[in-house]
Amino acid sequence: MRLSKVVACLVFALLCSACGSGRERRLVVGSKNFTEQSLLGELLAQHLEARTGLPVERRLYLGGTFICHQAVLAGRIDLYVEYTGTALTAILKEAPGGSPAEVYRRVKDEYARRFALEVIEPLGFNNTFAIVIRGEDARALGLRRLSDAAAHAPRWRAGFGYEFLERPDGFRGLSERYGLRFAEQPRTMDLGLLYRALKEKQVDFVAGNSTDGLIAALDLTVLEDDRNYFPPYEAVPVVRIETIARYPKVREALSELAGTISEDQMRRMNYALDGEHRALKQVAAEFLKKFYEGRTASGKRPITQPYPSAPRGAE
Numbered sequence: 001m002r003l004s005k006v007v008a009c010l011v012f013a014l015l016c017s018a019c020g021s022g023r024e025r026r027l028v029v030g031s032k033n034f035t036e037q038s039l040l041g042e043l044l045a046q047h048l049e050a051r052t053g054l055p056v057e058r059r060l061y062l063g064g065t066f067i068c069h070q071a072v073l074a075g076r077i078d079l080y081v082e083y084t085g086t087a088l089t090a091i092l093k094e095a096p097g098g099s100p101a102e103v104y105r106r107v108k109d110e111y112a113r114r115f116a117l118e119v120i121e122p123l124g125f126n127n128t129f130a131i132v133i134r135g136e137d138a139r140a141l142g143l144r145r146l147s148d149a150a151a152h153a154p155r156w157r158a159g160f161g162y163e164f165l166e167r168p169d170g171f172r173g174l175s176e177r178y179g180l181r182f183a184e185q186p187r188t189m190d191l192g193l194l195y196r197a198l199k200e201k202q203v204d205f206v207a208g209n210s211t212d213g214l215i216a217a218l219d220l221t222v223l224e225d226d227r228n229y230f231p232p233y234e235a236v237p238v239v240r241i242e243t244i245a246r247y248p249k250v251r252e253a254l255s256e257l258a259g260t261i262s263e264d265q266m267r268r269m270n271y272a273l274d275g276e277h278r279a280l281k282q283v284a285a286e287f288l289k290k291f292y293e294g295r296t297a298s299g300k301r302p303i304t305q306p307y308p309s310a311p312r313g314a315e
Contacts, residue, residue, distance in 0.1 A: 025054060025055070026054055026055045026056065026057055027045075027048055027052070027054050027055075027056045027057070027078045027079070027243070027247070027250065028056070028057045028059055028076070028077045028078050028079075029041050029044055029045045029048070029056055029057070029058055029059070029060075029077065029078065029079055029080065030059045030060070030062045030068055030071055030072065030076075030077035030079070030080040031059075031060040031061065031062060031068070031080055031081065032061075032062065032063065032064060032065065032067075032068055032080070033061045033062065033063050033064065033191070034191045034192070034209075035192075035212075035213075035270055035273050035274050036127065036209065036211060036212075036266065036270050037060070037061075037080075037081060038060045038061055038273075038280060039269055039270065039273060039280060039283060039284060040081040040123070040235065041058060041060045041080065041081065042058065042060065042280050042281060042284040043284040043287060043288065044079070044081065044237060044254070044257075045058050046281070046284050046285060046288055047253060047254075047256075047257065047288055048250065048253055048254075050288070050292075051249060051252070051253035051256070052247060052249045052250060052253055054247065059071075059076070059077055062077070062080075064162070064163045065082075065086055065090050065091070065163060065167075066090070066091075068080045068082075069082075069091055072117065072238060072239075072240060073115060073117075075240065075242075078239060078240050078243040078250075079237055079238060079239040079240065079243065079250075079254075080237075080238060081123070081235050081236065081237055081238070082119075082235075082236055082237075082238045083127060083233035083234065083235055083236070084100070084103045084104050084107050084119075084122070084231075084232055084233060084234045084236060085103065085128070085169060085230065085231035085232055085233040085234075086167075086169075086233060087107045087111065087119075087236075087238075088103055088106060088107055088231060089167065089168045089169040089231065090167045090168065090169070092106075092107065092110050092114075093168070094106070094110075096169055096229075096230070096231035097231065098231070099232070100122075100126065100232040100234055103231055103232050103234075104119070104122060104232075104234060104236070107119055107236075111238065112241070116240065116241045116242065117238050117239065117240060117241060118238070118239050118240075118241050118244055118251070119236050119237075119238055120236055120237040120238075120239060120251065120254045120255060120258070121236070121255055121258035121259070122234040122235060122236050122258060122259065123234075123235045123236065123237070123257055123258065123259070123260065123261045124235075124258070124259040124260050124261040124262055125211060125234070125235055125261050125262055125263040125265070125266045126210070126232055126233055126234050126235075126263065127209050127210055127211045127233050127235060127263075127266070128209075128210045128225070128230045128232070128233045129164070129169075129170075129207050129208070129209065129210070129225075129230050129233070130207070130208045130209055130210040130212065130215065130222045131146055131149075131174075131205070131206075131207055131222065131223045131225070132194075132195070132198065132205075132206050132207070132208050132215060132220050132221065132222055132223070133149070133198070133204060133205055133206075133220070133221055133223060134198060134199065134201075134204070134219070134220060134221070135219040135220055135221045136219070137204070137221075138221035138223075139221075143221070143223060144223065144224055145223060145224045145226040146178050146223045146224060146225055146226060146227065146229075147178060147226050147227060148223075149178065149180065149205070149223055150178055150179045150180055150181075153180045153181055153182050153205070154181055154182065154183055155183060155204075156182055156183060156203075156204035156205045157182065157183055157184060157186075157187065157202075157203045157204050157205070158171075158180075158182045158186035158187070158203060158204070158205040158206070159186060159187045159188075159189045159194055159197055159198070159202070159203035159205070159206045160186050160187070160188065160189065160194075160206065160207050161188070161189065161190070161191045161194070161207070162188050164207045165186065165188060169229075169230065169231065170207075171186060171207070173229065174207075174229055177227055177229045178227065178229070182205070187203060189203075189206075191208075194206045194207075194208055195208065195212070195214045195215070195218055195220065198218075198220065199218050199220070210222065210263065211263055211266040211267045211270055212267070212270055212274075213267050213268065213269075213270035213271025213272070213273070213274050213275050214270075214271065214274050214275060216267075216271075217271060217275050235261070235266075237254045237257075239251070239254065256295075257291075260291060261287075265287070269283050269287060
């Protein structure tokens with residue numbers, strides 16, 4: 001009886017160990033809670049599945065910057081896409097300044113030293129904050145630059161996402177740099193509602209993102225940041241060093257995407273989701289298909305797994 005119990009315990013332990021290792025042999029990709037982030041998360045997930053052969057769990061629309069940062073530190077996700085200017089100011093609490101390359105290097109070095117996180121090479125586009133007004137107002141008032149907006153701000157209502165109101169490179173510093181004083185306190189709004197509220201004249205001045213697809217579609221105008229308030233915001237995958245040590249192909253796969261997404265491409269993909277209401281998986285798969293075909297045509301090592309695909313209407 002005693003021997004049987006020992007054998008049973010050993011078998012149970014082996015089964016648990018096998019189950020545990022099975023659960024561990026996967027990657028978890030997270031994203032922040034807006035369109036571009038969900039698309040980048042899905043794009044990276046499909047690419048990692050194709051290149052590493054590992055199953056990838058999606059945890060998209062997790063929340064804002066701090067939630068995603070805490071999730072990757074705690075190991076609830078293995079990676080997500082961050083923006084260098086956000087990492088520099090919101091996470092590292094450093095003053096903005098420097099060229100894109102200098103900001104990237106500062107973020108990369110400090111993330112490795114403080115957090116055991118690796119910052120992979122930029123994906124290719126800079127998604128800075130975009131201060132947006134209605135196109136009809138820009139034309140009527142002859143506005144192109146943020147410095148010209150201060151004279152009109154007292155008659156305007158502003159609307160911003162919660163994070164922009166709170167972060168060090170957000171509204172407070174912007175209003176000081178440009179002398180912006182509005183008719184009332186800025187409204188805190190859901191990011192997905194900003195442009196519609198602007199178009200419907202519920203607000204007159206919002207902070208979006210330069211790669212948002214709806215800006216041109218809704219005849220909105222981005223005011224030039226002529227006093228260079230915003231730092232560079234290059235999109236970069238952030239990965240746990242522990243994950244890369246376990247799965248070295250992860251770094252290789254992510255590095256393949258460096259410099260492959262232009263601002264125009266990102267803008268068009270965002271519009272495919274927000275403007276045309278196309279399926280997330282399909283838009284990501286189409287980009288990767290062209291990317292893989294381009295690699296093959298250029299003589300680079302082909303991807304070992306089939307192209308990612310998703311049926312029309314997939315969520």
